[in-house]
Amino acid sequence: xxxxxxxxxxxxxxxxxxxxxxxxxxxxxxxxxxxxxxxxxxxxxxxxxxxxxxxxxxxxxxxxxxxxxxxxxxxxxxxxxxxxxxxxxxxxxxxxxxxxxxxxxxxxxxxxxxxxxxxxxxxxxxxxxxxxxxxxxxxxxxxxxxxxxxxxxxxxxxxxxxxxxxxxxxxxx
Numbered sequence: 001x002x003x004x005x006x007x008x009x010x011x012x013x014x015x016x017x018x019x020x021x022x023x024x025x026x027x028x029x030x031x032x033x034x035x036x037x038x039x040x041x042x043x044x045x046x047x048x049x050x051x052x053x054x055x056x057x058x059x060x061x062x063x064x065x066x067x068x069x070x071x072x073x074x075x076x077x078x079x080x081x082x083x084x085x086x087x088x089x090x091x092x093x094x095x096x097x098x099x100x101x102x103x104x105x106x107x108x109x110x111x112x113x114x115x116x117x118x119x120x121x122x123x124x125x126x127x128x129x130x131x132x133x134x135x136x137x138x139x140x141x142x143x144x145x146x147x148x149x150x151x152x153x154x155x156x157x158x159x160x161x162x163x164x165x166x167x168x169x170x171x172x173x
Contacts, residue, residue, distance in 0.1 A: 014078055015070075015095050024067055027078035035067070035080060036110045041137055042082075045106050049083045049135075062087055062101070070096040071103060073122045081119075082106045087128075102131040107138075120145070124153055 008030025009017065017032070018025055025032040038046070046066075053064045067080040078096070081103040088098020103123055105115045115134060123132050124145070132145040144156045 011072060011076060011078055018095075024080055026070075026080055027076070030076065038106075038108065042106050042108050045135060045137055046082045049104060049106075053083065053085065057085065063090055063097075065097055069094075071100050071123075071126070072096050074125050074127075075122065077122060079103075079119060079122065081123075099128045100126060101128060102133070103129065104133040104135065106135045 009027060009032065010030075011027065014025075014027040014032060024035040026035060027033070050064060050066055057064055063086040065084045065086055067082055069084070069086070070078045070080055071084065073079055083104040084097060084100055085102040086097040086099060087101050091098070105111070105119065107115055120132065120134070123129055124147075130147050134143040134145075135141075136143070140159070142158045144158060145153050146156070147153055
């Protein structure tokens, strides 16, 4: 690690430091944390999500994003959800979602604890965020957190009914 990574970084320093190679990092408590690679099932679910969201939102003002786009947490952390929707500026030079409305995490053995713990808590602090989806491919189940008009978060668990698409939009009958 170089000298910059040995001390705490600001968000601006993190984006200036972040390597331009295939590796992805999050900024957690001022320190860059390398993200782990995904298994094929995880990658397939994320690919399907981005394809479906992109198709559904093609002629809308919303922007679908991948883990290459960061989400800024009010506490100074930088997270990279598996997918999301942004309603902010369509600026190709931004490295982060401008006004994130939805973030999606696909749980995996290496990230489950963090995704269900500190990441979920951090996402709930983003004022613009209205929806958080946590997809558990092992059950399969989707946990949908939605912010009410009063600002309170409500949780709803949905079975995916053995559908391969893992679509959290349709309810099981």
